[in-house]
Amino acid sequence: MNVLDESFFARSTQEVAQDLLGSFLCRKIGNTVLKSVITETEAYLDEKDEASHARFGKTNRSKIMFESPGVWYVYLIYGMHNMLNVVTEQTGKAGAVLIRETIDFKGPAKLTSAFDIDRKFNGVAISPKHNLWIEKGSEKPAFESLPRIGIDYASEKWRKAPLRFKAKI
DNA sequence: AAAGTGATCATG
DNA sequence: ATGATCACTTTG
DSSP: OOBOOHHHHSSOHHHHHHHTTTOEEEEEETTEEEEEEEEEEEEEOSTTOTTSGGGGOSOTTTHHHHSOSSBEEEEEETTTEEEEEEEOSSTTSOOEEEEEEESSOBSHHHHHHHTTOOGGGTTOBSBGGGTEEEEOOSSOOOEEEEOOSSOTTSOHHHHHOOOEEEEOO
């Protein structure tokens, strides 16, 4: 099938972040299936990445990033917005990709709001069985690499690291 | 430019 | 226990 499985996610975070561009985020709610093309992602690496939640090591929140690839990592930010990430890398190595926008929804919090995604998906397998999954796109789009958003607390090296990937329309 | 909102992390 | 901070959005 076209459904992405664990082998897709068990690779380097940057590769997964780039390859996710052009694929379809899919959500089943009742009898309806929503599908929207992913157009922007960000890679968050392991302990060395000063912008990543893994920078403090394994904590209650970040431990999911160290665990098995192919599950969702969803957390609440600013007291009101849910962020949707996929866990990457082999078990034991931290990594996650933030899905920042799709062709229909500009902004990570608007996306989760539109797809009715919240922390109940944290740690859940990325699979149609759980009504939230990703399907392979027809072709990998051209993209540009940019600094990530909203991480001013990190040092210059990481603030400027081109770990945001945006598909060219 | 600044509010709004609550989980999370460090510190005590 | 408390306090500062935060991978955002909306409004002015």
